[in-house]
Amino acid sequence: MNSPSGIIIIDKPSGITSHNCISKLRYLLKERKIGHCGTLDPMASGILPIMIGSAVKASEYLVDHDKRYFAGIKLGITTDTEDISGNVLTQHSGSLPSFAEFASVAKSFEGEIMQTPPMYSALKVGGIKLLDLAREGVTVERKARKVSIYLCNPIERDDGFYLDVACSRGTYIRTLCADIGEKLGCGAVMCSLRRTEVDVFKESDAIVFDDLNGMSKEEILSHLIPVEKMFMHLREARLDPFFNRLYFHGEKIKLSKLRGIKGEVGELFRIYDENGFYSLGEITESDGIKYFRQKKLFFDRESTK
Secondary structure, three states: OOOOOEEEEEEEOOOOOHHHHHHHHHHHHOOOOEEEOOOOOOOOEEEEEEEEHHHHHHHHHHHOOOEEEEEEEEEOEEEOOOEOOOOEEEEOOOOOOOHHHHHHHHHOOOEEEEEOOOOOOOOEEOOEEHHHHHHOOOOOOOOOEEEEEEEEEEEEEOOEEEEEEEEOOOOOHHHHHHHHHHHHOOOEEEEEEEEEEEOOEEHHHOEEHHHHHHOOHHHHHOOOEOHHHHHOOOEEEEOOHHHHHHHHOOOOEEHHHOOOOOOOOOOEEEEEEOOEEEEEEEEEEEOOEEEEEEEEEOOOOHHHO
């Protein structure tokens, strides 16, 4: 029997780690080849894509994609972690900004911005995680990075302020909250976080983590999403059997010899054979000649050998 392969979206509750979700699925599916894509902190809830079997090879592509979050923000304090769990550094003594003032400042962060990663993060400096340095009381200089905030929609609900944020990879929502607080002049921290989208995957695709306990292996696998869903924005390509064998074994092929594949250098394609999607191919160039070659092989097709 073939091992399962695909993506399962878990709705992770707050209070557990992303690795807890991996361990649970490994136990229930009796499958060792499992990895998550895009860690969620224990404090955060929301969708966590988990790659099963050969789909693990696609993890690097999903990490690069855009995400969406729903975050609670508390005005009037700052902490060393930029979220509510940290040690309080300052407390604002005056009146707090109105929702209209908060909304105006929040919207000003839409677009490309420079953001300095927080000390309490998994980024490494000199091979050491910033998080580990921060726990030892060490602060090091971090370079600001360009990130994109496609949407920063302010919301008032139950006497609290929230942000609906669509952003590029590498964006820290707690840093966004802290920067909004700094611009308001009162300070702010993130007090809750839920991830609602990762690329094409949404909450409606997810299995609630606690529901796994009552599900059989077959029921869980019925939620398996084919890895090709991640790449539906790419053009589809099929190769003649002769060229397909060369391609499968890693040979580069002159683009002029292939029918139906045209494009610019660096363009990726979804590659199919008679059994369906199995690879990503890429147009490359050498000495002024365009070639087509394998970028990523997901499935080892017996019929292609």
